[in-house]
Amino acid sequence: MHQPNEEGFYGRFGGAFIPEMLIPNIEELESKYLNIISSESFQKEYHRLLNDYAGRPSPLFKAERLSSKYGANIWLKREDLNHTGSHKLNNTIGQILLAKEMGRQRIIAETGAGQHGVATATVCALMGLQCVVYMGETDMERQAPNVARMRMLGAEVRPALSGNRTLKDATNEALRDWIANPTDTFYLIGSVVGPHPYPDMVARLQSVISSEIKQQLKEKIGTELPDYVVACVGGGSNAAGSFYHFLDNPSVKLIGTEAAGLGVDSGETAASIACGDLGIIHGSMTYLMQSEDGQITEPYSISAGLDYPGIGPLHAWLKDCGRADYLPVTDDQALDAVMELTRLEGIIPALESAHALAALVMLPLKSSDNVVVTVSGRGDKDMKTYMERFSL
CATH class of the missing domain: 3.40.50.1100 (Rossmann fold)
Structure with missing residues (x-):
């Protein structure tokens, strides 16, 4: 259902608009x-x-203190522990x-x-x-x-x-x-x-993430299916991989978080689903931030990995057909999530991953819910930003 057709389209999104x-x-x-x-x-x-060089499978970690705070079972898919850190x-x-x-x-x-x-x-x-x-x-x-x-x-x-x-x-x-x-x-x-x-x-190459999540949850709690899978979205590769093997399981709520920057109405944002319209960028038809005359609007995010004016066509399709929800997360919300995870679980996430973690406060969680959040990268690369923002 969620695979592209022969021309590479997910519904009206995708394709190959390329120079001769x-x-x-x-x-x-x-x-x-x-x-x-x-x-x-x-x-x-x-x-x-993947096994001998990258260090897979990456762990699925039950974040007990985070779970206690949010009143649900919070699991972290630790992609930050891969070789190279993401x-x-x-x-x-x-x-x-x-x-x-x-x-x-x-x-x-x-x-x-x-x-x-x-x-x-x-x-x-x-x-x-x-x-x-x-x-x-x-x-x-x-x-x-x-x-x-x-x-x-x-x-x-x-x-x-x-x-x-x-x-x-x-x-x-x-x-x-x-x-x-x-x-x-x-x-x-x-x-x-x-x-x-x-x-x-x-998406196929990143789908190892959701394949492992299913197997690891089965081993830990007896079911392959969580209630939520949450991942950040710039172009959307870690989210596509995290969602892939759950796309045909409607009981699993799929949540993508995009970078709202200073706010979706600020003009300083990279939230292309919240602020974008149909357009073509880098060879693909998708949601794109653009002016009235079709010129690409420059994006902004504190996160370099989410600072992109479009989104992958799979995610545009998942939004359009209602299979996934996409939440805007501001710089400040992401920074709050960085410090929360660091202080509660001893894990310093990348700024990109922090946008996913920030969604926890936005979800109507129940005590029985199992929520998987993909920690897509580690925070080493963002220490300069953290040092400045947190006066370290």
Whole structure:
């Protein structure tokens, strides 16, 4: 029900709106990706690397003090404990194996918070492939530790200097690179965005998250199905992976949280579902923040990983068909959630993950409810922001 059709559309969202130069690349990828990633050899190597290199399965942790505060059973899916510190490695391991199978030797990527860039640089080092990561100059300044990690891993980090110099602009530069180098380059997209088949491919590779949640809940409480699954949404890859195996179980409430910045009515926001209209961005039809004449509105969020003016087409569809709800979370609400988790459970989350944690206070929870919140990344990269905001 929630898979894209042959043209890559989820309902009216998705598709592949791309320059002519990229059509051969996209057609080749579309014709090969399902056969490759479903093959026995791919799955064997993919899961070997997930287990032995990434450190999966990631734990499902019962947060007792958080549960006591909210009067429900709060479970944390600890993607922050993966190698490289976020869920991003699930996808880059899969795509690097695909790129090698397709004979590509040069890898490009975009990154906002830097976690996808680090994960891409990591697998390129592992496989001995050239790596170029595009990152907005603004994000390079506020995520300097991740820039250093990418460079240490051998990647070239190229600044995006247009727009507000964040994730949107880095994606623009990566697409320009791919257009200029279509034959030897594989674009390793970090989220469920971009032209088909990327949204479907990334969702499939991240679906290991929800697959593990089901198995872990069955072992811990005797049922595979929680009452809620909550995850933050920028482009939406960790949320897509967290929701994937629950999409056809309507008893499971799916909650995405998007970055409201200074508020949905402030003009300084990245809440594209709350504030967006139908439009095309980076090859996909989706909800997009734009002006009356169709120009993209510059997004804002304290979180570099959620600072994107659109949303993955799967999430736009889930919103439209009523399968998932999406809640706007402000900078201040996210910062409150950072300190709450840190002080109650001894876990310092990434700013992105804090947007998911902030939803707990918004939900009508009962004592019997089992709520899974995906902690998509760890807070090391955001310590500069935390030091400033909390006067540490």
